[in-house]
Amino acid sequence: MKFRVIGHRRDNAARVTLEFEAQSKAEAERNAIKQGIEVVRVEVAQGDGGTYAVGQARPEGAVQRSSGGGGIGKLLVLLLVLIAAGAAVYYFWPQIAPLIGR
Structure with a gap:
């Protein structure tokens, strides 16, 4: 070959x-x-x-294969991060509100 x-x-x-x-x-x-x-x-x-x-x-001789896209996976991770950030803000809002003057 x-x-x-x-x-x-x-x-x-x-x-x-x-x-x-x-x-x-x-x-x-x-x-x-x-x-x-x-x-x-x-x-x-x-x-x-x-x-x-x-x-x-x-260079080490190992073979690297392509993962093939992963657009849905990245979108899902972004969604989970946004949900976690929203939950953290909701949970800590009583401590955050006085700091920003509300």
Whole structure:
């Protein structure tokens, strides 16, 4: 299988894209590291010139996967924080009111 490795050179930080014929993503990544490349991304190169991402490699070598959006989750967290803040103001209003002059 052909892999496209994207990264940068350690000595001058120039961006580099290399293609390797390898059995796995890890083998392609090791080959790039042997050539002095700091790996940023590894993709599977398809025959028609297109690629698709396999994963994001961190400098430690761990793979970072995309969480995929999360818009509803963020909205829910915001709603819970606003409810908690409103409850705190309601609970402490007798102590807050004299401080602001009401």
